[in-house]
Amino acid sequence: AGDCSSAGRSGACSARQALSNPPLTMASRSALRRGLAVIGDAYARSSRAANAGGGNNAFAGGQHIHRLLFTASRDTANPNGTRGFAANADLPPHQVVPFPSLSPTMTHGGIAGWKKKEGEFVATGDILAEIQTDKATMEMESMEEGWMAKIIVPEGTEDIPVGKPVAVLCEEQADIAAFKDYVPEASADAPPEPKDAAPARAVLERPDYRPIGERSVPLTTGLASKPLEDGAAALAPVLDADSPVMTVRDALNSALAEEMERDEKVFMMGEEVGDYQGAYKITKGLLQRFGADRVRDTPITEAGFTGLACGAAMMGLKPVVEFMTFNFSMQAIDHIVNTAAKTLYMSAGTISCPIVFRGPNGAAAGVGAQHSQCFAAWYMSIPGLKVLAPYDAEDARGLLKAAIRDPDPVVFLENELMYGESFPVSKEALSTDYVAPIGKALVMRPGTDVTLVSFSKMVGFCKNAADELAKEGIEAEVINLRSLRPLDRDAIAASVRKTNRIVVVEEGWPQAGVGAEIATMVMEDAFDHLDAPVERVTGVDVPMPYAANLEKAALPQVEDIVRVAKRVCYK
Numbered sequence: 001a002g003d004c005s006s007a008g009r010s011g012a013c014s015a016r017q018a019l020s021n022p023p024l025t026m027a028s029r030s031a032l033r034r035g036l037a038v039i040g041d042a043y044a045r046s047s048r049a050a051n052a053g054g055g056n057n058a059f060a061g062g063q064h065i066h067r068l069l070f071t072a073s074r075d076t077a078n079p080n081g082t083r084g085f086a087a088n089a090d091l092p093p094h095q096v097v098p099f100p101s102l103s104p105t106m107t108h109g110g111i112a113g114w115k116k117k118e119g120e121f122v123a124t125g126d127i128l129a130e131i132q133t134d135k136a137t138m139e140m141e142s143m144e145e146g147w148m149a150k151i152i153v154p155e156g157t158e159d160i161p162v163g164k165p166v167a168v169l170c171e172e173q174a175d176i177a178a179f180k181d182y183v184p185e186a187s188a189d190a191p192p193e194p195k196d197a198a199p200a201r202a203v204l205e206r207p208d209y210r211p212i213g214e215r216s217v218p219l220t221t222g223l224a225s226k227p228l229e230d231g232a233a234a235l236a237p238v239l240d241a242d243s244p245v246m247t248v249r250d251a252l253n254s255a256l257a258e259e260m261e262r263d264e265k266v267f268m269m270g271e272e273v274g275d276y277q278g279a280y281k282i283t284k285g286l287l288q289r290f291g292a293d294r295v296r297d298t299p300i301t302e303a304g305f306t307g308l309a310c311g312a313a314m315m316g317l318k319p320v321v322e323f324m325t326f327n328f329s330m331q332a333i334d335h336i337v338n339t340a341a342k343t344l345y346m347s348a349g350t351i352s353c354p355i356v357f358r359g360p361n362g363a364a365a366g367v368g369a370q371h372s373q374c375f376a377a378w379y380m381s382i383p384g385l386k387v388l389a390p391y392d393a394e395d396a397r398g399l400l401k402a403a404i405r406d407p408d409p410v411v412f413l414e415n416e417l418m419y420g421e422s423f424p425v426s427k428e429a430l431s432t433d434y435v436a437p438i439g440k441a442l443v444m445r446p447g448t449d450v451t452l453v454s455f456s457k458m459v460g461f462c463k464n465a466a467d468e469l470a471k472e473g474i475e476a477e478v479i480n481l482r483s484l485r486p487l488d489r490d491a492i493a494a495s496v497r498k499t500n501r502i503v504v505v506e507e508g509w510p511q512a513g514v515g516a517e518i519a520t521m522v523m524e525d526a527f528d529h530l531d532a533p534v535e536r537v538t539g540v541d542v543p544m545p546y547a548a549n550l551e552k553a554a555l556p557q558v559e560d561i562v563r564v565a566k567r568v569c570y571k
Contacts, residue, residue: 092175095144096184097167099153099160102131102138109133110158111166116148119176122169129155129166146171149179231490232498233441233479243424248390251397251425252282252358252414256320258432259404260290263318266404267294269305270322270359279324280360280419306332306357310339313355318404323359326375326413340409341384356403358412361389362456362507363555365417369543372551374508376455377517379411380484386438387485389413391459392423395482398436405435413484415457441488443495447477450565451495453518454505455481458556462505465561474569484514492518493525500531501568505561510538532568537561 146169309319504515515536
């Protein structure tokens with residue numbers, strides 16, 4: 001190993017011993033950098049001793065020092081250093097470490113404890129300190145490597161503003177002493193403290209649902225001052241007797257097939273959608289036509305395959321996820337609400353999630369409380385989702401095609417009892433290019449005395465109720481919402497300005513339901529036109545009974561709608 005007794009060789013021997021007796025394992029990349037710093041320091045001492053003594057040292061002049069041991073910042077031709085280090089006339093190269101912002105809303109915090117002491121080596125990625133906020137304790141990592149020259153803010157300090165200098169790193173160990181009395185300079189860019197600033201408003205007293213481009217128009221004048229016909233919904237076409245007829249099941253099936261044919265990125269997944277042709281035969285024939293790669297049977301793991309589908313959508317595919325019933329979507333609601341609905345916003349518009357969640361929603365027949373719930377109000381309250389609820393075959397076909405083509409996540413609420421119902425469809429709706437507009441309601445029957453607003457299966461009940469009311473001289477206007485989010489507020493308000501009365505019908509529970517939202521909206525947009533209070537007809541506020549007679553009593557019936565409509569007409 002040679003003679004290591006002389007002072008001139010002590011540094012070289014230390015380096016040689018470090019290299020000849022390496023540890024068996026290296027704990028981390030930071031530990032590797034610290035090791036390189038020690039070895040580099042040993043080589044430097046060897047070089048300086050050799051030059052001073054004029055000896056014949058193999059490491060004299062540093063000609064054999066590996067380039068990894070010293071960066072270009074140690075070159076005399078680069079006095080200002082590299083990376084984030086800068087020098088000035090009074091101090092060697094250094095970097096001031098600011099108090100970090102560890103979340104978008106963080107403005108202040110505290111230092112719970114320093115993990116590095118003054119004089120210690122700091123590698124990139126090392127933990128400098130533990131930061132305490134009002135929500136959590138987090139770690140502050142170093143973005144550079146160097147030596148901890150000065151801790152400006154001691155541990156235990158609270159209410160430190162983001163950006164305030166808390167420490168100083170220097171590039172050379174020998175420069176640490178130069179920062180003993182370092183005091184940071186005041187920032188000229190620091191914003192002045194606000195004087196008598198008004199407190200920020202966290203809640204909108206009156207939500208503004210209008211497109212962003214229209215929000216320069218103040219809401220203070222109210223929407224009730226609009227012309228009577230402004231924003232009115234389109235009238236459903238009156239079809240000829242020879243119009244083609246289609247079941248809701250076939251409408252959904254044909255829409256899926258045409259969109260899968262049109263765009264190879266579209267694929268189906270869910271329980272029994274393939275070999276079994278779908279629990280309700282909505283996916284009949286798709287496996288044979290498009291193959292197992294695009295019609296995927298899944299285990300009974302809603303949370304798993306919904307998360308998988310969200311990931312596929314973020315990577316550019318267009319999944320259509322079938323839930324055997326939306327009651328089972330509760331197993332996957334974290335992915336629907338927190339992954340699909342929020343990712344576009346949380347990624348600043350860089351990651352979209354074009355996905356459709358579809359399946360039967362609401363009550364069927366004799367399936368009990370756990371399979372009969374309506375989730376319309378749940379999902380329509382979530383920003384980032386679009387929520388559609390078709391009534392007839394034309395709705396089902398046009399809205400599903402629109403949902404699959406939409407760049408955002410769409411919750412598509414069908415009704416099991418409507419699958420086998422047949423409806424006439426227009427020739428336009430049979431076109432492969434046909435899509436129904438999202439966010440637009442449809443007037444199924446015009447009227448002048450009272451507005452009946454509903455969605456899905458209850459639209460048919462409202463139409464039957466309107467027929468009964470007509471026998472008593474009451475002309476009811478029936479509105480099929482079709483889209484629950486976005487909600488066609490203008491169409492509802494326009495109808496109320498015409499009829500001056502409204503009844504909202506839904507299968508769901510009354511508290512915080514769809515009807516409650518519409519009632520509030522009418523009070524905001526058309527209060528001055530009301531001649532009677534807004535009325536609701538909803539499901540009874542109990543879990544769905546299993547017995548057939550009790551189940552019927554728990555759901556709205558045509559006679560209930562007729563009775564309430566007559567009440568608002570004071571008849």
